[in-house]
Amino acid sequence: MINGYYFITDSGLSKAGNISDVRQAVRAGVKAVQYRNKTGSTKEMYDEALELKKICADILFLINDRLDIAIAVNADGIHIGQDDMPYETARKMLGEYKIIGVTVHNIEEARIAEKSGADYVGVSPIFSTSTKHDAGKPSGVSLVREIKNNISIPIVAIGGINFENAPEVVMAGADGLCAISAVIAKNDVFAEIKKFQGLFARKI
Ligand code: TZP
Numbered sequence: 001m002i003n004g005y006y007f008i009t010d011s012g013l014s015k016a017g018n019i020s021d022v023r024q025a026v027r028a029g030v031k032a033v034q035y036r037n038k039t040g041s042t043k044e045m046y047d048e049a050l051e052l053k054k055i056c057a058d059i060l061f062l063i064n065d066r067l068d069i070a071i072a073v074n075a076d077g078i079h080i081g082q083d084d085m086p087y088e089t090a091r092k093m094l095g096e097y098k099i100i101g102v103t104v105h106n107i108e109e110a111r112i113a114e115k116s117g118a119d120y121v122g123v124s125p126i127f128s129t130s131t132k133h134d135a136g137k138p139s140g141v142s143l144v145r146e147i148k149n150n151i152s153i154p155i156v157a158i159g160g161i162n163f164e165n166a167p168e169v170v171m172a173g174a175d176g177l178c179a180i181s182a183v184i185a186k187n188d189v190f191a192e193i194k195k196f197q198g199l200f201a202r203k204i
């Protein structure tokens with residue numbers, strides 16, 4: 001289920017807002033949506049997550065960082081970074097059937113994530129990005145290839161990906177990818193996602 005274009009919300013970059021963006025993403029056939037909100041209050045996040053979960057009834061609906069919100073809205077899982085809640089604690093709180101994705105920046109973190117039981121890894125950042133200020137140093141696609149060759153859970157690439165550089169990310173072995181600004185800041189989110197999905201046509 002974690003493959004192809006992986007959608008992450010960003011209300012700061014969005015033209016039409018999260019609700020509209022997620023509707024377009026679902027219409028475009030994405031298999032997973034991650035609700036990421038770094039600025040809203042807990043109440044705002046809870047209300048919006050409930051709304052988005054309804055739109056994502058037939059696909060995976062994941063929450064970035066916020067275990068409390070994920071549990072409160074009964075999301076399908078969460079995505080955590082290296083500085084978020086430790087994987088083991090998150091797993092205990094969510095139970096064995098929820099999805100947990102972990103951001104990794106190198107092969108060691110990827111191996112640890114897989115060994116711990118993560119359902120997929122997010123490899124970040126592949127290229128330089130201004131969407132996440134603390135994303136760290138770009139790895140290039142060689143890290144995608146290295147991780148792909150060493151672990152067997154799905155890999156989602158993120159960070160500075162656009163339609164021009166996405167083919168090399170897919171060729172390096174990414175099972176999925178997310179391009180936030182390259183999709184959300186455009187007028188037609190549906191059409192942009194469709195373009196990226198075409199790159200996976202032979203893989204899905
Ligand atoms: N996590 C790692 S990089 C990133 C996130 C959320 C931002 C990616 O945004 P963009 O616009 O696709 O570079």
Ligand code: MG
Nearest residue numbers: 065080081084
């Ligand atoms: Mg995080």
